[in-house]
Amino acid sequence: MSLWEYANPVKFLGLSERVMPWLWGFAAACLGVGLIWGFFFTPDDFRQGSTVKIIYLHVPAAFMAIQAWFMMLVVSLIWIIRRHHVSALAAKAAAPVGVVMTLIALVTGAIWGQPMWGTWWAWDPRLTSFLILFLFYLGYIALWEAIEDPDTAADLTSILCLVGTVFAVLSRYAVNFWNQGLHQGASLSLDKEENVADVFYIPLLVCMAGFVLLFLALVFYRTGTEIRVRRTRALIAREGRGAAAQVEGA
Amino acid sequence: MRALFLRDLVLALRAGGGFGLGLAFFLIVVVLVPFSVGPSSELLGRIAPGVLWLGALLACLLSLDRLLAVDWEDGALDLLATSPLPLEGVIAVKAAAHWVTTGLPLVLAAPVLGVLLNLAPQGYGVLVLSLALGTPALSMIGAFGAALTVGIKRGGLLMSLLVLPLYVPTLIFGAEAARRAAEGQDPATPLLFLAGITAGVLACMPFAAGAVLRVNLR
Amino acid sequence: MIPDLGKYADAVLSAYAVSIALLVGIVALSLWRGRRVRAQMVEAEKRAGRNG
Numbered sequence: 001m002s003l004w005e006y007a008n009p010v011k012f013l014g015l016s017e018r019v020m021p022w023l024w025g026f027a028a029a030c031l032g033v034g035l036i037w038g039f040f041f042t043p044d045d046f047r048q049g050s051t052v053k054i055i056y057l058h059v060p061a062a063f064m065a066i067q068a069w070f071m072m073l074v075v076s077l078i079w080i081i082r083r084h085h086v087s088a089l090a091a092k093a094a095a096p097v098g099v100v101m102t103l104i105a106l107v108t109g110a111i112w113g114q115p116m117w118g119t120w121w122a123w124d125p126r127l128t129s130f131l132i133l134f135l136f137y138l139g140y141i142a143l144w145e146a147i148e149d150p151d152t153a154a155d156l157t158s159i160l161c162l163v164g165t166v167f168a169v170l171s172r173y174a175v176n177f178w179n180q181g182l183h184q185g186a187s188l189s190l191d192k193e194e195n196v197a198d199v200f201y202i203p204l205l206v207c208m209a210g211f212v213l214l215f216l217a218l219v220f221y222r223t224g225t226e227i228r229v230r231r232t233r234a235l236i237a238r239e240g241r242g243a244a245a246q247v248e249g250a
Numbered sequence: 251m252r253a254l255f256l257r258d259l260v261l262a263l264r265a266g267g268g269f270g271l272g273l274a275f276f277l278i279v280v281v282l283v284p285f286s287v288g289p290s291s292e293l294l295g296r297i298a299p300g301v302l303w304l305g306a307l308l309a310c311l312l313s314l315d316r317l318l319a320v321d322w323e324d325g326a327l328d329l330l331a332t333s334p335l336p337l338e339g340v341i342a343v344k345a346a347a348h349w350v351t352t353g354l355p356l357v358l359a360a361p362v363l364g365v366l367l368n369l370a371p372q373g374y375g376v377l378v379l380s381l382a383l384g385t386p387a388l389s390m391i392g393a394f395g396a397a398l399t400v401g402i403k404r405g406g407l408l409m410s411l412l413v414l415p416l417y418v419p420t421l422i423f424g425a426e427a428a429r430r431a432a433e434g435q436d437p438a439t440p441l442l443f444l445a446g447i448t449a450g451v452l453a454c455m456p457f458a459a460g461a462v463l464r465v466n467l468r
Numbered sequence: 469m470i471p472d473l474g475k476y477a478d479a480v481l482s483a484y485a486v487s488i489a490l491l492v493g494i495v496a497l498s499l500w501r502g503r504r505v506r507a508q509m510v511e512a513e514k515r516a517g518r519n520g
Contacts, residue, residue, distance in 0.1 A: 039484065051476045057487040100494040104487045111483040115476050135415040142411055146402050155465040156398055160412065163394065163458050167416045170447065174419040177443070178426060214491070218498055225502040228509045235512040 007084035009227045016220040023217035030210030037203040054112045056204060060211035061104035065133060068098030068215060072140075073165050076158030086223065088154035089230070091161065092144055093222030097215055099137045106130055125175045132171045136164045150230065254330070254340065258347035261320075272309040272352040273359055279305040280363045291368040298367035299377060299428030305363075306356045306381055307388060307417055313352050314392040314413065315399075315406040317344055318463075322400045331467050338460035345386075345393035345456075353385030373432030380437070380444060384424040387448040391416045394459040401466045419447055 006012045038056035072094050078087040109127065110120045121127065143160055147153035283301050284294060321327040330340050360381050361374050369377065395413035399405030427440035 035484075049476050050480050053480050054483045057483060061487065096497075097494060100490050104490050107486050107490075108483045111479050111486070115479050132415055132418055135411075139408075139412040139415060142408055143398065146399070146405070146408050152401070152465055152468070156462055159458055159462050159465075160398060163416070163455075167419065170419040171415075171422075174422040174443070177440070178422045214495075218494065221502055222498050225498070225505050228502075228505045232505065232509040232512045235509070235516050239512070239515060 004082070004084070007082070007086050009086055009231075012086050013224055013227060016224050020217060020220050023213055023220065027210055027213035027217050030206050030213055032210075034203050034206030034208075034210050038200075038207060042199055042203060048116060051112055051115055052200065054108050055200060056207045058105060058108040058112060059204060060208045061101045061108065062130070063208060064211045064215050065098055065101040065105050065130070067212075068094050068101055069133065069137070069161075069165070069168070071219075072098070072161050076161040079154055079158050080162075085154075085230070086227065088158065089226035090219060090223045091158065092154075093226055094215075094219050095137060095141050095144070097218045097222070099134070099141065101211075101215070102130060102134045102137060106134065123179055125172075125179055128175045128179070129168075129172045132175070133168060136168055140164065150233075254335070255343050255347055258344055259350060272313050273355050275312050276305045276309040276356055276359060277363065279308060280366060283367070295368040295370055295432075298364060298369040299373060299432050300425045301367060302360050302364060302369075302377060303381070303384075303421060303425040303428060306353075306360065306385065307421055309356055310352055310385060310388045310392060311410060311413060311417075313348065314396050315409055317348055317393060317396040318400045319396070319405075327400075327463075328467060331464075336460065337463050337467075338456040341393050341397060341459040341463060342390075342452075342456040345390045345459075348393065349386050349389040353381075353389050357381045357385060370432040370434075372434055373428060376431030376437045376441070377428040380424045380427040380441060383441065383444050383448055384420050387420050387451040388417060390451050390455045390459075391420075394455050394462065397459045397463040397466065400463070420444065420451075423447065 006015055035056055039053055042053065044050045044052060072091045075087040075091045075094075078084060079091065106127075109130075113122065114120050140157060140160060143157050144153055147156060280301065283297075287293060287297070318327065321330070331337060333340075357378055360377055361369075364374060364377060392413055395409045395416070398412060399409040402408060423440040423444040427437040427444060430437040430440065
């Protein structure tokens with residue numbers, strides 16, 4: 001019994017059928033509890049007023065935007081090294097979810113920044129790196145869409161993902177060097193001193209869990225969809241060949 | 251290897267695409283800038299390093315889709331793949347030829363265009379130096395992008411989308427060095443970063459580009 | 469029911485609205501495409517079973 005067993009599409013689909021109801025359920029529960037708790041039952045911050053409630057969307061989305069890319073990097077590596085189709089399809093499935101997370105982080109950030117910093121957008125390092133990450137996601141998806149042969153597409157996109165990761169990290173530091181920011185430091189870190197206060201912290205953790213679970217559920221579901229697309233395509237191709245053979249036979 | 255380099259150079263020269271087009275594009279971008287932001291020489295002088303860098307970057311991008319596409323269409327790339335020269339070498343040589351036909355003229359033309367944009371006198375040396383350090387990386391990254399999209403019809407637009415985000419670090423450090431020098435500050439730190447990125451790109455990117463090209467030729 | 473959001477009510481509400489809309493959007497899109505693909509596959513399988 002090893003993890004690689006689930007590289008078999010049938011096994012993977014079986015696993016995801018069993019796991020997905022739980023994932024969807026817990027994701028909905030965590031998001032529901034976390035967002036309602038955060039929205040209705042937390043106090044306003046004494047400086048930021050009620051805008052602090054945006055944190056329950058902004059921080060988890062930003063976190064997931066980065067984690068989604070990281071997950072794509074890992075499954076791309078698995079595809080390059082072990083050539084399991086499921087992992088390549090999982091990378092394809094995760095990218096649009098990552099885009100949505102990046103978009104949420106950018107939009108909520110802009111809406112939050114307007115009253116707090118007096119501007120929708122500033123060329124702050126964190127904001128800028130997210131915009132660059134967004135561009136990387138777009139390029140990655142566009143490459144998937146542009147190539148017809150699925151294996152070629154999987155190979156090219158996974159190499160793009162590796163190279164993109166290097167350059168995304170480089171850009172992160174380059175941008176840091178280039179401009180000083182308005183954005184505060186990490187809101188969540190192991191260093192207790194820097195953390196947000198406990199009242200905000202616990203609902204925030206619940207929301208983070210909700211976003212993680214929602215991401216997993218979506219990736220499982222979308223990977224399943226991609227596997228079925230593959231299978232349908234193979235069936236239709238075989239059908240075409242069968243029809244051709246019949247014609248020749250007659 | 252040398253033969254391939256010379257062949258690419260000669261082809262680029264004969265077709266007139268490399269030298270002429272890239273330079274003309276660079277010139278036009280620089281000429282259009284004052285029309286769009288106004289003729290104030292103080293403002294132009296302030297944005298000159300950035301504009302020159304951006305213009306050079308776009309001019310570099312412009313000629314990239316011809317880098318591999320021609321050889322792909324007439325089958326020369328398949329021949330090169332079967333030759334003893336590894337594909338990593340092929341792509342590195344092609345990037346070098348692209349740099350000589352596009353990057354180098356841009357580097358040499360930049361100070362002339364700097365005059366048009368009223369660049370501060372102390373900025374010229376570092377501007378040329380930063381472009382000379384940065385454009386090889388632009389060519390090599392571009393070769394990677396060209397290798398990624400070589401099999402796609404009308405892949406030019408897609409290639410821009412893929413390549414431009416990869417240009418960000420080079421652009422930031424290059425333009426920062428040129429800007430600092432023009433404002434009389436010390437440009438050493440960004441220049442070192444820029445040189446580091448270029449060295450890293452030149453060392454690693456041929457392998458990524460070669461792998462991509464091998465996939466596309468499969 | 470809605471807590472007093474003070475002068476930042478617009479910002480908070482629009483942030484929630486946009487984010488929830490985006491999340492619902494991606495979920496709905498995934499489910500819609502998943503359904504369609506599954507139906508197509510079942511149909512293709514049926515045909516494959518009939519023909520041989």
